Amino acid sequence: MSDSNSTASAKPMIDIVDLHKTFGEHRVLTGINLTVPAGSTCVILGGSGSGKTVLMKHMIGLLKPDSGQVIIDGEDIVPVGVEELQRVRRKFGMVFQAAALFDSMTVYENVAFPLREHTRLPEEQIREKVRAKLDLMGLKREAEQKFPADLSGGMRKRVGLARAIVLDPKVVLYDEPTTGLDPITTDYVDEMILAAQRELGVTSVVISHDIASAFNVADQIAFLSKGVIVEHGPPEQLRASEHPAVKVFLQTWFGKN
Amino acid sequence: MSIDTPSKPQRGPSILVQSVEGVGQGLIGFVSNIGGVMSLLVDVVRWSLRRPLRLQNLFAQLDFVGVGSIFIVALTGLFTGMVFAFQSSTAFELFDAESLVGPTVALTLTRELAPVFSALMITMRAGSAMCTELGTMRVTEQVDALETMAVNPVQYLLVPRIQAGLFMTPALTMLFNTAGMGGAYVVSVVVKGISAGTFISRTRQWMDPMDVWEGIIKGAIFGLSVALICCYKGYNASGGAKGVGQATTEAMVSSALSIFILDFIVGVLMH
Numbered sequence: 450m451s452d453s454n455s456t457a458s459a460k461p462m463i464d465i466v467d468l469h470k471t472f473g474e475h476r477v478l479t480g481i482n483l484t485v486p487a488g489s490t491c492v493i494l495g496g497s498g499s500g501k502t503v504l505m506k507h508m509i510g511l512l513k514p515d516s517g518q519v520i521i522d523g524e525d526i527v528p529v530g531v532e533e534l535q536r537v538r539r540k541f542g543m544v545f546q547a548a549a550l551f552d553s554m555t556v557y558e559n560v561a562f563p564l565r566e567h568t569r570l571p572e573e574q575i576r577e578k579v580r581a582k583l584d585l586m587g588l589k590r591e592a593e594q595k596f597p598a599d600l601s602g603g604m605r606k607r608v609g610l611a612r613a614i615v616l617d618p619k620v621v622l623y624d625e626p627t628t629g630l631d632p633i634t635t636d637y638v639d640e641m642i643l644a645a646q647r648e649l650g651v652t653s654v655v656i657s658h659d660i661a662s663a664f665n666v667a668d669q670i671a672f673l674s675k676g677v678i679v680e681h682g683p684p685e686q687l688r689a690s691e692h693p694a695v696k697v698f699l700q701t702w703f704g705k706n
Numbered sequence: 707m708s709i710d711t712p713s714k715p716q717r718g719p720s721i722l723v724q725s726v727e728g729v730g731q732g733l734i735g736f737v738s739n740i741g742g743v744m745s746l747l748v749d750v751v752r753w754s755l756r757r758p759l760r761l762q763n764l765f766a767q768l769d770f771v772g773v774g775s776i777f778i779v780a781l782t783g784l785f786t787g788m789v790f791a792f793q794s795s796t797a798f799e800l801f802d803a804e805s806l807v808g809p810t811v812a813l814t815l816t817r818e819l820a821p822v823f824s825a826l827m828i829t830m831r832a833g834s835a836m837c838t839e840l841g842t843m844r845v846t847e848q849v850d851a852l853e854t855m856a857v858n859p860v861q862y863l864l865v866p867r868i869q870a871g872l873f874m875t876p877a878l879t880m881l882f883n884t885a886g887m888g889g890a891y892v893v894s895v896v897v898k899g900i901s902a903g904t905f906i907s908r909t910r911q912w913m914d915p916m917d918v919w920e921g922i923i924k925g926a927i928f929g930l931s932v933a934l935i936c937c938y939k940g941y942n943a944s945g946g947a948k949g950v951g952q953a954t955t956e957a958m959v960s961s962a963l964s965i966f967i968l969d970f971i972v973g974v975l976m977h
């Protein structure tokens with residue numbers, strides 16, 4: 450949070466310009482503008498169904514917008530083909546809301562998958578890295594050989610987190626990384642996001658429903674409502690927002706304290 | 707299903723209009739599916755020529771589609787040959803033409819029954835599994851996850867499955883031929899008392915290697931078509947478990963139809 454001024458002037462890692470997306474009749478995004486400076490953490494807040502996941506999927510090219518630009522590290526990824534997208538995606542890791550683990554692979558194989566695909570490391574080094582990430586997520590050794598179907602929801606989420614960061618990507622997209630985790634693990638994940646930013650200069654975009662952890666990790670918070678970003682700035686700015694949707698949302702949390 | 711809204715008796719377009727509309731929609735769906743399957747084929751060819759070659763995935767699929775289907779294809783072939791020999795020898799007895807049982811069974815098996823039935827069995831056993839597996843991966847975002855990890859899902863998931871269909875269906879067609887002729891031999895010679903010499907020599911006399919090739923070529927075409935359709939339907943599934951179920955039903959129906967339609971087209975082209 451303290452370095453939000455310095456990061457605000459840094460060059461943008463993700464720059465979204467006037468993004469529109471409609472599914473059939475349903476206008477989900479209607480003119481999104483959002484800049485995430487390199488090395489900063491941006492938290493996206495918004496009600497359920499407001500289009501946060503849809504917005505995040507545009508950042509990594511999983512969805513194509515009806516109009517608008519998605520500029521990653523200076524390059525508009527909307528018009529590019531599949532091959533170039535693959536190159537851009539190597540900078541990314543993504544944590545899916547529902548984990549999206551490969552259910553034909555064990556936990557170990559899931560986390561090792563990106564390493565096997567994109568590095569030529571020998572098996573011992575792969576094992577070392579996989580175990581380091583699993584340890585970081587507080588997963589025990591005996592979980593390694595289990596299949597995703599045999600895990601609890603929270604465990605799956607943590608395996609998804611480990612898989613997303615195993616290649617130490619420059620940009621990590623987290624779709625509700627802490628939903629369904631216990632408070633201690635939630636703190637762990639928050640700390641991990643902060644540490645990745647501090648030590649590796651990682652750019653993070655975090656979708657969250659957990660306002661406490663949002664204020665904890667964010668340099669910038671963007672509030673999504675009715676298809677547009679209605680408030681975007683450092684946490685203090687959001688706290689002081691006069692926008693009715695933001696006020697109602699924050700009251701549910703700060704009202705209680 | 708209790709959660710489905712019960713369909714109220716409708717006044718409205720007559721049954722005739724509705725059925726014409728139904729046929730029309732079916733046709734539109736059919737044509738757009740052909741377009742989708744064709745562009746998938748182009749994608750598959752393109753990605754199969756690129757590195758990395760996913761040999762591990764290919765071998766897993768060859769094993770699943772090919773080795774895994776040996777038993778049911780052999781069994782189907784055996785019984786088809788036995789039934790066919792039994793029926794045709796019963797009929798040929800009337801004309802004292804039992805010597806023709808061998809060639810009749812052999813020609814029909816190699817040209818038609820072996821590729822068609824093998825492809826149908828592969829559709830049911832392997833095609834359905836391909837479709838549900840890919841569909842589940844799609845609706846649970848595993849396909850998206852692959853993409854975010856910069857792994858092309860067409861190359862990783864579809865190419866091996868479609869190659870397995872292409873290579874294994876002709877191989878299984880050969881197996882079907884062998885099992886079918888074995889069954890026909892047993893029924894003709896052991897049950898119906900046709901002499902072994904006649905059965906074999908007459909079959910040799912009438913059979914041409916081209917007949918076997920025709921079956922193999924058909925097998926390859928059917929295998930490619932079935933694997934493409936099942937992968938296409940699964941890969942483009944949407945709408946949760948229900949959507950996957952629906953995709954699989956459509957895949958089975960379209961695959962079976964494609965076998966019969968292609969059988970006719972290839973048959974005409976080859977003669």
Ligand SMILES: Nc1ncnc2c1ncn2[C@@H]1O[C@H](COP(=O)(O)OP(=O)(O)OP(=O)(O)O)[C@@H](O)[C@H]1O
Binds near residue numbers: 495496498499500503
């Ligand atoms: N592939 C799709 N096809 C059609 N509609 C979709 C699709 N994906 C999302 N939507 C619609 O877009 C809207 C926004 O969905 P999204 O998943 O982005 O919500 P969200 O903000 O992530 O909500 P939550 O906090 O509950 O995860 C929803 O109304 C959803 O129905």
Ligand SMILES: [Mg+2]
Binds near residue numbers: 502546
């Ligand atoms: Mg969401």
